[in-house]
Each structure stands twice: as C-alpha cells, then as structure tokens.
Amino acid sequence: MNTRHTIAKNIARFFENDTFVNLGVGIPTLSANYVPEGVEFLLHAECGFAGEETVVPFPWESLDDRDEVIRGMKALSDEAGCDWRTGHRDLCDASNSLVKLGPGAACFDSSISFAMARGGHLDMTVLGGLQVDEEGNLANWMVPGKTTNGMGGAMDLVSGAKKVVVAMEHCSKSGEAKILKKCTFPLTAVACVSAIVTELAVIEFIDGKMVVTAMNPNITKEELQAKTEAALTFAEQIDVMDIVE
Amino acid sequence: MNKVVDIKTAIDQVKTGDKVMIGGFTNIGCPVNLVDELATRKEVKHLTTISEDFGYSGLPYLQGPGKLLANGQLDEIIVTFLGSHKEANEAISRGELKLTLVPQGTFIERIRIAGAGIGGFYTPTGVGTVVEEGKETKVIDGRKYILEMPLHANVALVKCHTADRMGNATFRYTAQNFNTMMATAADIVILECEKLVEPGEIRPDAVQLPGVFVDYVVHCEEVAF
Numbered sequence: 001m002n003t004r005h006t007i008a009k010n011i012a013r014f015f016e017n018d019t020f021v022n023l024g025v026g027i028p029t030l031s032a033n034y035v036p037e038g039v040e041f042l043l044h045a046e047c048g049f050a051g052e053e054t055v056v057p058f059p060w061e062s063l064d065d066r067d068e069v070i071r072g073m074k075a076l077s078d079e080a081g082c083d084w085r086t087g088h089r090d091l092c093d094a095s096n097s098l099v100k101l102g103p104g105a106a107c108f109d110s111s112i113s114f115a116m117a118r119g120g121h122l123d124m125t126v127l128g129g130l131q132v133d134e135e136g137n138l139a140n141w142m143v144p145g146k147t148t149n150g151m152g153g154a155m156d157l158v159s160g161a162k163k164v165v166v167a168m169e170h171c172s173k174s175g176e177a178k179i180l181k182k183c184t185f186p187l188t189a190v191a192c193v194s195a196i197v198t199e200l201a202v203i204e205f206i207d208g209k210m211v212v213t214a215m216n217p218n219i220t221k222e223e224l225q226a227k228t229e230a231a232l233t234f235a236e237q238i239d240v241m242d243i244v245e
Numbered sequence: 246m247n248k249v250v251d252i253k254t255a256i257d258q259v260k261t262g263d264k265v266m267i268g269g270f271t272n273i274g275c276p277v278n279l280v281d282e283l284a285t286r287k288e289v290k291h292l293t294t295i296s297e298d299f300g301y302s303g304l305p306y307l308q309g310p311g312k313l314l315a316n317g318q319l320d321e322i323i324v325t326f327l328g329s330h331k332e333a334n335e336a337i338s339r340g341e342l343k344l345t346l347v348p349q350g351t352f353i354e355r356i357r358i359a360g361a362g363i364g365g366f367y368t369p370t371g372v373g374t375v376v377e378e379g380k381e382t383k384v385i386d387g388r389k390y391i392l393e394m395p396l397h398a399n400v401a402l403v404k405c406h407t408a409d410r411m412g413n414a415t416f417r418y419t420a421q422n423f424n425t426m427m428a429t430a431a432d433i434v435i436l437e438c439e440k441l442v443e444p445g446e447i448r449p450d451a452v453q454l455p456g457v458f459v460d461y462v463v464h465c466e467e468v469a470f
Contacts, residue, residue, distance in 0.1 A: 046349065047270040048419040063301070073468045078406075078417075089468075090406065090417035092273045101418075109421045109453075110270075110297075111357045114350030118370060137373075147334050148344065150298075152326035155376065156350030159369040190373035 001218075003199045005244035007167050009034040010197050010214065011126055013239075014165050020044055022117065022157055024127035025095045027167040031126065044122055045093045046113050046153040051105025055097045056087030094153070117153065118160040125161035127154055129168040129196070131183040134230045136193040136205050138166060139185035151188065158192040170198035170227055177229040179203070179210070200224055202241065203232065214239035246444075247410045248436075248462045255435045255461040256282040261289050263399040266356070266427040267296040267310060274420035275300070275309060276404035276437040277469035283402070284312040293321040295356075295398055297349065297423055299330045314342065323396070325349040348376060351393050353426055359395035360429025360458075368393055401431035405454060408438035409445075412459025413452045421453060428458040435461045439468070 008030035015021070015035055022044040023029050032043070042050050059072035076082050076089040076098065084091060084107075087100040091107075116122060131139040138158060141151040158164045172178055179196060196203045201224055202214035211233045215224065217240050225232050256279065259265060265283075269275025283289065292313065299322060300309025311332055313319050321343040327333055336342035347355070348370050358366055367390035371377055381392040403424040405414035414436060416424065428434045436454075441464040 045419070047273070048422050070468055077468070084418055088418055090273060090420035092270065092419055096271050096273075107418045107421070109425050110349070110353040110423050111426050114353055118350050118368065147329055148337070148346070149328055150324060150326040150346045151348050151376075153349035155348040155374065156370045159372070187374045189371075 001199065002244045003169060004030060006199045006241070007169070007197055009242045009244050010202055011165060011167055012036060013202070013214070014124060014126070014163070014195065015039050015041060016123070017041065019123035020050065020116075020121060022046065022122055022125040022161065024125070024154070024157075026128050028126035028128065029095060031167070044113070044116060046110075046117060046157070047092060047094050048109060048113050049091075049093075049101060049105055049107045050116070052102030053093055053099040054102075055093070055099050058098060114153070114156050117156045120160050120162065122157070122161040124163040124165060125157040126165045126167055127157065129166035129178070131178050131180055131185050132166055132168075132193050132196050133180045133183045134210060135182075136191040137183050138164070138188045138193050139183040140166070140188045142186045144185065154188050158189045163194045164192050165195045165197060166193055167197050170200040177227060180229045200227065202239070209233045211235050212238060214241045216241050216243065218243075248412045248456070248459060249410050249441065249464060250461050252278065252282050252463045252465065255279070255463045256286065258433050258435065258461070259283055259286070259289055259292075259400050262291045264293045264295060264397070266398040266401040266403075266431055267294055268401070268403040268422065268424035268427050270297055270419065270422045271300060272309070274404050274416065274422045274424055276402045276435075277309065278465040278467070279402040279404075279435060279437050279463065280309060280312065281469060284316055284318070287316050287318065290318050291320045292318050293323065294319060295323045295396065297324065297352070298326045298328065299324055299333050321345065323347060325352045351376070352396070353423060355393055355396035356423070356426045356430045359397045360426060363395065365392050365394050367391065396430065398427070398431040400433045400435065401427040402435050402437070403428050404437045406438065407440040407442060407447060408436055408459075408462050409442050409447055409456070410462065411444050412436055412454075412456030412462050413444070413447050414438065414454040414456070414459070415447060415451055416453050425454045428454055433461075434459050435463060437463050437465050439466065
C-alpha cells in the first residue's frame, strides 16, 4: 500500500461541487489528483489566489547555481511572454511551487487571503496533523524538542473554515498512536477537527464522538482500536476505503 | 514629485536597532536587491526583521534575511514560518537570535491595523494555544477571541513589478502578498520595482499600492534570487 496516496485518495470523498477549499502542503495537496469526475471546486492558496492551479516545473535543474536560477526566472517573466496561463515567476502556491492558473482565478494580497480563511468563507481546509484528540483538538505545528518550524497559516485556516479535515498517518514512525485521548504536543486549535483521514480509517466527529465511517479492508475493528488511543465508535454502515498500491 | 533614488541612498535610511519589514512569500515578491544592499552594511546591527518567512536555507550561497543573520546584523526575527532554516535554528538554539512566531493571518492583520491607525483587534486564531498566553481575551457572541496589537516597523522594504516616480505601484499575481500592507505600517517605506514608468502610465484604478505610502522608489532591473 502506498500510504500517502491512499490517504490522499480518501480525502477526495469530502470534495463537493462549487466549494472553496484550502489544501495544505504535502498529502492534502496530493489529494487534488483524486478529485472525482464531475466535481469542481475552487482552491484557496494563502499566499494569494483563488482558482484552479497546475504546478509548472522549475526552469532550472537545481538551486545550486545562482546564475542558472536567475536565467530560469528570466524565462518565466513578462518579457519572455509568460503570464498566469503559462506560469510566471511571480505566481506560486502555498507550497512555494510555481504554478499556472485556470480561467476565472483571482489574485489578492495577504490581508484579503486571511479574511477568506478566518472569516468563514472557506468551506473546507485539509491539512496535515501530528496529533488529534477526542475533543477535536489538533496539534500540527511543533514537536517539542525538535526544530521550530512555525505555524504559518494553519491556526487561522482552522479557526475559520466550515469543515476541517486532518490528513495524517495513523501512527507515528515509531508506532505510537497519534489519535489520542488528549494531545500532548502544542495545539494548533481547540475543538476544530471535523474528520481525520488516515491510511487505515476515515473518522468523523459526529455528536462529539469519533465515528469510523470508512475502513481499510485489510484491518479489523479491534486492530484499528488497538492502534488508536482515543475511544472509537463504529458507524452502522462502514465504507470500504480505496487503497492505492 | 520624484521619489526615485539610487539603492545606496535608500538603504542609508536603515539604522542600527531598527525594526525592518521585508515583503515576500519566500522569494515571490521579496525585495532581494534591497536586502542584498542592506547585507553590505555590516555596521548596521541589532536589527529586528519582520517577514512571513526567512527565505531558503541550505543553498550554496547566502540569500534573503539569512544573509543579514550570517553578518551578525540581527537580534530578533518575527516570522510566521521558519521552516527548517538551518542557520536560523542554530542561532536560536545558541541564544544569539530571538524568535517570535505569529500565526500568518494574525501577522498580516497586526500589520494592517498598524497602518490603519487601529489600536488592536480580537481574533479567534490561537485560542487555547501558546499564542493566547499572556493576552487579554474576550467572549463575543459566545465565541472566545484574543486581543492582538498592531505591528509597526521603522522601515519597510517592499517589492512591486511596476512603479511610477510618485510611488504608485502594481504587482504581478501572488507577489503582492505582504508588500502592500507593510508599506502602510512603517515610518520609512522603500519600494523596489522591476519596471519604472512616468506618472500617468499606470491607470489610476489599477494602482494596488498608492504612492502616498511610499517614500523612496528604487529601480532594480536585474532579477535577484
């Protein structure tokens, strides 16, 4: 099983037509590859656009040669005939990839971008997680004792989006549970999570409970609960997750 | 009115101990030429930089605010995202650099209200996290909010695509990011432009940063990275 792609493909069950969605760096961005046919929505990138994006390759082989990078930047300029349709050196997404935009996109400054995020204008935000607990608390920006990365826009995105979906591996690399009774890492926000998508299960917060609504067909309920510290409830009808090999 | 000066005259405005805003989302919209010039002034020290991030690290050449750090020009950085910036993380763990992390939406709003003459604002961002610690809170319509204060600077270094001699500016795509609001929130605003035009060449309703906020315009034709 390809863990990252399995998670990404199962995020897609939350995509809905005519919505405005922020996809975080990493697995959430990968989920854009699995949008069901006929479903169209607008992406929000906190660096300043709303629209449909396609990543364009960097016009240089590596960042090691500054002259080559500058030549590449010149190749993605107005003077070289580039614009939002082709990709441009002044157009990136929140992962800092250079992108091109589809028709109907809009660009804006950061204060407008975060008015969208905080002000309830996003239907959904999908982001990575380190820990989620029974109260719907999320920790995703800092592992104590490790390098401090910073929270970026995560705290604002989860404070305003109508639905918050956390995409993460079910357990840590050392096999410890990440879905807990109480988060131990510094929080990103309290009581904000609507659903968790892992390679083993889709867990939705329904009436204050963690309800398993889809499961990996290669695991039992008992095995799933054993890998989860939080108490799980199982829906009457549990979907079979799509597995990407 | 002509605000155009050479880059050396503009960067002469930055003094030891200043708080300096730097626009850009990594390199997109970052005034790299202005930062490079500031990095030649090793005698200008004890600076605090205020920027979304700290640029790339791990490159074979120094780049962005990392150059100022390598020169020993920085005491403090206020950022929303540091990433795995090696040099900055090392300086922080050695106690040589003070780090203040601000959520990105709070960061831009603190800058926006500083420029707009507002004394503070209540935001839900960070409630129940370390961001709330030591701050006043208030329940409004049943929801808890944190009081956040304005963020000013002595100098803002910002970057646009096209500017006229009066400082009116336009940006390309996502390069506007933090630049326009930073230009409202500093005592001295230095604007780097790729293209310089005469007043009247930019349609008045296309201006994204009105020239009234800008003190100096520096024309840097060469792309820097």
